[in-house]
Amino acid sequence: MKISIIAGARPNFMKIAPIIHAIKKAHSSGHNLQYRLIHTGQHYDEKMSDTFFKELNIPHPDANLNCGGGTQAEQTAAILVAFEKELLENPADLVLVVGDVTSTMACAIVAKKLNTKVAHVEAGIRSFDLTMPEEINRMVTDSITDYFFTTSTFANDNLKKSGISESNIFFTGNVMIDTLNANRSKLRKPAIFDENNLEKGKYLVMTLHRPANVDEGEKLKALIDEIVNNVEGLPIIFPIHPRTAKIFSSLGIEADNLLIVEPLGYLEFNYLVENCKAVITDSGGITEETTVMGVPCITLRANTERPETVSIGTNELIGVNPEAVKPALAKLFAGDWKKGGIPELWDGHAAERIVDSLLKINA
Incomplete structure (x- = not known):
């Protein structure tokens, strides 16, 4: 064949x-x-x-x-x-x-x-x-x-x-889990980890790129402000998508705990994910990896094509309203986030x- x-x-x-x-x-x-x-x-x-x-x-x-x-x-x-x-x-x-x-x-x-x-x-x-x-x-x-x-x-x-x-x-x-499992022992610490004295479980990772979240400047600013102000001062690592960067640069957002970095390679990005307290994202694929790694995941979307990451895994959909951010983070920091499991196969x-x-x- x-x-x-x-x-x-x-x-x-x-x-x-x-x-x-x-x-x-x-x-x-x-x-x-x-x-x-x-x-x-x-x-x-x-x-x-x-x-x-x-x-x-x-x-x-x-x-x-x-x-x-x-x-x-x-x-x-x-x-x-x-x-x-x-x-x-x-x-x-x-x-x-x-x-x-x-x-x-x-x-x-x-x-x-x-x-x-x-x-x-x-x-x-x-x-x-x-x-x-x-x-x-x-x-x-x-x-x-x-x-x-x-x-x-x-x-x-x-x-x-x-x-x-x-x-x-x-x-x-x-198959994405095939790749994750094959490379998990090779995950590599990015320079930003030591440069900012990051510690395991004491920082968050954020990715945003979907139009509903990033195309309107006011909406994007409101989302990031809510996130920055409700993580109890922990660093937020934000590998910024080119689509998001164009709008973000005009918003004048300044926060000591928001660390903007260029998009990272697979091994470095997943090192950050595996060792963080939680991920905030609007991606679909990342929710699969957080589920397998057992990392809490807050997804800024109203729907998902991967519902097993919610019903079985560590993912929760909170929608795209900035007002939903604070309660989700309060649940996380109270230690009430679900542990989740790994989907079949x-x-x-x-x-x-x-x-x-x-x-x-x-x-």
Whole structure:
């Protein structure tokens, strides 16, 4: 079986890395599995350098389509054109897409129009919020996918409700946890830790990038003011997203306990997360990692595509109203935060189960 594996953004590479390792292991055991790794170039990231690939043991792409920049429509169109050419020149039996970025949807469309089977890793997750571009990508991708690899029973149920046959749904677990487990012993202390005399459990980590939180200056200022004023003076490490930085710089926010840093690499960022008191975020992926690490997570969103991080894990949704921040932090500092558990099959072996499923499909 020849598989074209698609990655468009940095988190995608973290998801495909364990899958590629599992494919190589199966191949070395005599199974006829071959892969070609395609980077669409959707996100250009200077940190995605040789160091990034080496740190996380991620193979370099076989092709880069260089489809970065532009509006969502322009980027989608560029990926459609470029990946069609790539797939015609390098035919595959299966195109494997991961996550929910524009590349995921665009490459699935190309594959289906060229009569190539599609497998979707992280299929079935839903926020049911159509204002999120990612939700559109998820819905479109899953509507034309052939094989669905899921992270949770919630995702399984979403797919079944949409009419997907159970025989095409493979509950395999969470590949992001494969990557976390494989690298947890290698997490590296960033310079900011010692420079600011940080101590384990005595600081918070914050990430903000979603439009509902950062696009309006007054709203962003109100959120950060509430957070800064209700953490009992503990330092807040804020690796600032480029989208957020543009607005933040004009707000005149000054707080001694707010430490602004550039976006960090995977090993350094997760070192901070593993050792902090809590995370405040509007990300989805971070809530998975905090759940496995047992770190309290306060999510500034009204919905989540990963409800298992709330029902089972350490995550709580508090919405986007700044007034919700103080009670959540009061609960945290009172020691009343739930301990949480780890969802089923988030055990570091999801990629192995995905490859085992592919072998059965190809049998």
